Amino acid sequence: MPYFRSEVFILGKFYVDVIFAICTFSFFFALALSFLKENMSLTNKIISFSVLVIGIVLGLYIHILRVKNKKEMIHTVTKLNRYVFALCLFIFILMSIFLFLSIFVKNHKKISKILTSLNLLFMFISISCMIYLIIPKLLTQAMEFIAFGEDSVSTVTLFRVSGYILGILTGVLLILALYKFLIRCNKKQYIVMFIAIFVNTFLEYGLKGITATVRLKEYLKKDFNISPILTEKSNIFGIKVFNLMIFEDKSEVYFIGAAFIIILIGVIFFVYNNLKVKGKFENKASLRKEKWRLIVNRRWAYFAVFLSFVTLFSTTYLNYLLTKPVELTAAQPYQEEGNNIVIPLSDVDDGHLHRFSYKKDGHDIRFIVVKKPNSTSYGVGLDACQICGVAGYFERKNDIVCKRCDVVMNKATIGFKGGCNPIPFEYKIENSKIIIDKSVLDKEKERFPIGE
Numbered sequence: 001m002p003y004f005r006s007e008v009f010i011l012g013k014f015y016v017d018v019i020f021a022i023c024t025f026s027f028f029f030a031l032a033l034s035f036l037k038e039n040m041s042l043t044n045k046i047i048s049f050s051v052l053v054i055g056i057v058l059g060l061y062i063h064i065l066r067v068k069n070k071k072e073m074i075h076t077v078t079k080l081n082r083y084v085f086a087l088c089l090f091i092f093i094l095m096s097i098f099l100f101l102s103i104f105v106k107n108h109k110k111i112s113k114i115l116t117s118l119n120l121l122f123m124f125i126s127i128s129c130m131i132y133l134i135i136p137k138l139l140t141q142a143m144e145f146i147a148f149g150e151d152s153v154s155t156v157t158l159f160r161v162s163g164y165i166l167g168i169l170t171g172v173l174l175i176l177a178l179y180k181f182l183i184r185c186n187k188k189q190y191i192v193m194f195i196a197i198f199v200n201t202f203l204e205y206g207l208k209g210i211t212a213t214v215r216l217k218e219y220l221k222k223d224f225n226i227s228p229i230l231t232e233k234s235n236i237f238g239i240k241v242f243n244l245m246i247f248e249d250k251s252e253v254y255f256i257g258a259a260f261i262i263i264l265i266g267v268i269f270f271v272y273n274n275l276k277v278k279g280k281f282e283n284k285a286s287l288r289k290e291k292w293r294l295i296v297n298r299r300w301a302y303f304a305v306f307l308s309f310v311t312l313f314s315t316t317y318l319n320y321l322l323t324k325p326v327e328l329t330a331a332q333p334y335q336e337e338g339n340n341i342v343i344p345l346s347d348v349d350d351g352h353l354h355r356f357s358y359k360k361d362g363h364d365i366r367f368i369v370v371k372k373p374n375s376t377s378y379g380v381g382l383d384a385c386q387i388c389g390v391a392g393y394f395e396r397k398n399d400i401v402c403k404r405c406d407v408v409m410n411k412a413t414i415g416f417k418g419g420c421n422p423i424p425f426e427y428k429i430e431n432s433k434i435i436i437d438k439s440v441l442d443k444e445k446e447r448f449p450i451g452e
Contacts (some may be wrong), residue, residue, distance in 0.1 A: 009396070010156060010408070011163035013322050014141065018167025019314045020252065021137045025130045026171045026311075027259050028201045030178035031194060032123045037183055038190075039116045047117070048124040055128025059135030066136065067143075077136070079219055082212035084129050089209020091129070092202045095122045099198075126205070138168075144407075156408055170310060177304040178263070181270070184297045189270060196262040204255040207248040214241055253315055260305075260312040267305045271298050328383075328392045328403070331357035331366065341436040343369060345429070348378065351411075353395040355383060358438065363445035368393060368422055369434060370400060372411050379414025380434065381422025382444060388420060390448050423447070 036048055062080065066073040098119050105111045145160045146152055185193060210230060217228035232242040274297045281287040334356055335342040341358060348354045348369045358365045366383035384390040391404035400409040407420045415424050425444060427436045 008159075009322065011159040011166075012318060014160050014163030015167045015170075016314050016319050016322060017141055018138065018164055019170060019311055020319075021134055021141075022167070022171040023174070023256055023311045023315065024201060024204060024252075024259075025127070025134055026174040027178065027197060028123075028130070029127055030175045030182065031197045031201075032120075032127055033175070033179045034182035034190070035123065035194065036120060039120060044117055044120050047121055051121065051124040051128045052131065055131035056135065058128075059132040060139075062132070063136040063139045079216075081133060082216050082219075084132060085205070085208045085212035086216060087209075088126055088129050088205045089213070091122050091126045092205055092209075095119055095126070095198075096202065098122070170307065170314075174304075174307040174311065177300060177307050180300040181263075181267070181304040184300060185266070185270060186273070189266065189273075193262070193266045196266070197259065200255055200258050200262060204251065207244060207251055210236065210241060211245045211248045214245060256312055256315050260308045263308045264305050267301045270301050274298055274301075328394060329353075329355055331355050337435075339438050341438060341441075343434040343436075345378070345432045345434065348434070351398070353393060353400055355392075358441050360438075360442055360445050362450040363448045365441050365445050365448050366390070366392065367425070367436075367441070368400075368414075370411055370414055372414070375412075377415075378429070378434065379411060379422070380427050380436075381415055381424045382447065384423055384447055385420045386423060393422065 032048075036044060062077060066077055098115050102112060102115045102119070105115060142164065145157050145164070146154075182190060182193060213230045214228075214232060214234075217231060220226040220228060230236075230241055232240075232245065234241040236244065274294045277287065277290050277294065281290065332347070332354055335344070341356070343354075343356070349371050351371050351373060354369045356367050356369070358367070368379075368381060368383050370379045371377075372379055383392045385402065388402055388404035391402060393400050393409065394403055395401070396408075400411060400414065401407070402409070402420045405420060409421065414422055417424060423444070425436075426440050427434055429435070
């Protein structure tokens with residue numbers, strides 16, 4: 001049974017998908033901005049934001065190429081993304097080295113300044129890589145606001161757009177709140193928070209980079225004539241790379257949870273240190289000013305931990321509710337006359353989804369029938385589509401929904417080719433009966449693998 005009304009479900013799905021795409025970026029970008037503020041100079045600002053612009057431009061460029069040359073670019077984009085993840089791993093390793101070296105050159109101002117600038121450069125290169133990966137995801141999702149056959153302006157479209165915008169807004173506010181919290185931390189607190197968030201992001205993108213490097217083994221040989229750097233059988237600190245790859249597939253939520261715990265602990269200590277006014281003040285105005293400063297500090301801290309919790313909640317419990325598998329209804333019986341399947345219209349004239357199953361050589365060929373609204377016509381098609389395969393369709397309230405991508409079908413277009421519509425096939429209506437030649441379904445049996 002669905003947990004939400006159709007519109008709320010759609011809003012939630014778009015919201016969660018956006019949060020998944022941008023949450024790690026939001027945490028790390030806030031950290032990078034706070035580090036830039038701590039080491040503000042015109043040179044650092046120009047370099048940092050120039051690198052950001054490059055990431056944005058490349059992300060937009062690769063998305064445009066993919067849209068224009070969809071089939072040709074799928075393979076290329078996948079390969080490029082893996083190279084970018086591998087680059088992120090390399091950059092994070094370099095950052096770790098330079099940050100470690102910074103500890104030993106505190107008293108050498110020139111060297112310390114150079115290392116700081118290099119760290120900022122590498123931080124913003126990694127952020128630029130994240131942006132390059134995020135932009136195509138977000139723009140691809142934006143292209144799903146209007147499903148095939150839907151009106152350009154509809155309630156469903158409005159809810160999709162609303163979920164999308166809310167997700168973007170949550171990410172932007174998280175960056176702002178975490179940035180405001182970090183720049184208000186004292187030096188010791190900031191160092192601890194910096195290390196914790198940095199290590200958490202390093203581990204996440206390190207895992208992605210390791211997985212990407214393994215999957216690049218064929219391309220490295222082909223593109224650069226380099227032997228594989230890592231394989232599934234390699235070991236890193238005694239752990240098999242294959243096991244790391246398995247963990248990486250489901251690790252994103254763990255790192256979001258770790259980020260929340262880091263921020264929660266940091267906020268607890270921060271709030272404790274900002275509860276009471278300390279020291280003496282020349283006048284009441286100065287005292288009021290200090291009290292207000294502490295109040296503002298606490299508010300930003302509360303806001304940062306609240307948005308971190310929203311992110312964690314959205315990617316765990318809310319995502320669980322939204323993605324919990326929907327059981328397809330059982331197939332209905334039908335009549336057989338010779339080599340024909342016969343379905344009386346009286347059995348399917350209620351406007352709801354009716355599923356049928358025809359078995360041939362071990363293949364379970366499913367098809368659906370729906371009476372179209374305000375019409376005497378019927379939508380007949382396979383319980384499968386060209387995009388999502390044999391995932392099937394289910395009924396949510398009065399909507400017919402694709403089980404895999406959650407696109408709501410326009411009942412009026414069921415029976416037409418294209419989009420996520422059920423794949424149509426030949427049939428006829430005679431004497432108030434839908435008549436389907438079994439040989440027509442026999443041709444479609446390979447779409448439905450044996451055992452599924």
